[in-house]
Amino acid sequence: MSIDELTTPASVRTGTLLEVEDLHVTFAARGRTVRAVNGLSYRLEAGRTLAIIGESGSGKSVSSRALMGLLPPTARITGSARYRGVELLGLPERRMRRHRGADLAMVFQDPARSLNPTMRIGVQITEAVRAHGDHDRRAARDRAMDLLKLVRLPAPERRFHEYPHQLSGGMRQRVMIAIALAADPKLLIADEATTALDVTTQAQIMELLLELQERLGTAIILISHDLGLAATYAHDVIVMYAGRAVEYAAAPALFSRVRMPYTKALLGAIPRVERPPHAELPVTPGQPPDLTNLPSGCPFAPRCDRAASDCVAEAPPLTEHEPGHAWACWHPCEEDV
Numbered sequence: 073m074s075i076d077e078l079t080t081p082a083s084v085r086t087g088t089l090l091e092v093e094d095l096h097v098t099f100a101a102r103g104r105t106v107r108a109v110n111g112l113s114y115r116l117e118a119g120r121t122l123a124i125i126g127e128s129g130s131g132k133s134v135s136s137r138a139l140m141g142l143l144p145p146t147a148r149i150t151g152s153a154r155y156r157g158v159e160l161l162g163l164p165e166r167r168m169r170r171h172r173g174a175d176l177a178m179v180f181q182d183p184a185r186s187l188n189p190t191m192r193i194g195v196q197i198t199e200a201v202r203a204h205g206d207h208d209r210r211a212a213r214d215r216a217m218d219l220l221k222l223v224r225l226p227a228p229e230r231r232f233h234e235y236p237h238q239l240s241g242g243m244r245q246r247v248m249i250a251i252a253l254a255a256d257p258k259l260l261i262a263d264e265a266t267t268a269l270d271v272t273t274q275a276q277i278m279e280l281l282l283e284l285q286e287r288l289g290t291a292i293i294l295i296s297h298d299l300g301l302a303a304t305y306a307h308d309v310i311v312m313y314a315g316r317a318v319e320y321a322a323a324p325a326l327f328s329r330v331r332m333p334y335t336k337a338l339l340g341a342i343p344r345v346e347r348p349p350h351a352e353l354p355v356t357p358g359q360p361p362d363l364t365n366l367p368s369g370c371p372f373a374p375r376c377d378r379a380a381s382d383c384v385a386e387a388p389p390l391t392e393h394e395p396g397h398a399w400a401c402w403h404p405c406e407e408d409v
């Protein structure tokens with residue numbers, strides 16, 4: 073048994089951390105209702121990585137921000153999201169603040185906007201450390217330096233005194249991860265955290281997250297529009313479309329036996345070497361549905377080459393058709409990849 077295993081309580085390394093059940097999020101916008109999340113359910117075990125993937129606008133960020141209490145007041149949220157048995161939805165801000173950072177933390181796509189341009193890196197991390205614990209100034213500073221080393225920022229002693237604009241995009245993302253880890257969260261939500269980075273840096277940051285997961289037992293929700301990233305790094309995968317989960321399985325099962333035509337279309341859109349790494353991916357002809365006017369049938373039907381008349385009559389529910397493999401489709405793909 074390693075030292076990390078000895079020092080990490082067993083309850084942190086095993087057991088259900090997060091249970092999301094029938095999550096709905098709507099926004100009232102100019103007299104219309106935007107149905108951003110429409111009945112999302114999943115479960116995350118400690119120390120696992122769950123990838124949530126889907127095209128832009130499929131409800132990935134909104135569903136995760138709902139857990140963190142980070143949606144604007146115009147959002148109406150129903151359903152349940154329990155963190156270690158504690159219901160997060162509807163928690164007063166004062167109580168939510170206790171969980172945010174210390175239990176659940178989020179890393180966003182754009183560190184340039186998330187970091188304060190007028191403050192030195194070291195001060196920003198030190199403040200994050202002090203916000204969540206009773207460290208005195210010196211202990212917080214030492215912890216901030218340790219965090220910079222943990223995320224493998226090159227030349228941390230020098231960078232500690234620099235401003236965000238003096239760092240590369242990859243370095244800023246490492247700093248954001250250090251800030252997110254300041255209070256030892258048990259769950260880290262990485263929302264397109266590597267999307268703005270070049271492929272090499274993206275791989276380095278992902279390796280870093282997995283290494284931290286191994287050492288600290290952190291669970292990770294990896295939000296991405298990139299199925300390749302999910303295939304490489306996640307244990308479990310949820311494919312979202314129009315605010316719903318349309319396929320949900322452990323990564324090896326999902327990628328060897330794709331059932332949902334939308335997932336199949338996404339798979340066909342994994343960037344090839346010749347494509348610029350972060351170009352918008354041509355998924356499949358047609359547009360995602362209008363979230364203010366969702367059809368009663370399968371929302372993917374207008375774009376689906378397997379659609380039949382029953383598809384437009386009734387939306388298929390997400391059902392576990394094979395052990396550990398659920399999909400929402402009346403006429404799933406049958407051939408294994």
Ligand SMILES: Nc1ncnc2c1ncn2[C@@H]1O[C@H](COP(=O)(O)OP(=O)(O)O)[C@@H](O)[C@H]1O
Pocket residue numbers: 099101106107108126127128129130131132133134135144146363
């Ligand atoms: N504050 C808001 N008001 C109205 N609609 C919103 C708001 N935030 C997000 N949405 C809508 O919710 C849908 C889901 O958004 P989001 O979760 O950000 O998608 P993504 O999967 O790209 O992360 C989108 O159609 C988006 O326009």
Ligand code: SF4
Pocket residue numbers: 332333334370371372373374376377378379380383388400401402403404
């Ligand atoms: S239910 Fe029908 S339209 Fe929807 S994905 Fe399946 S085959 Fe396509």
Ligand SMILES: [Mg+2]
Pocket residue numbers: 132133134263264
């Ligand atoms: Mg998003």
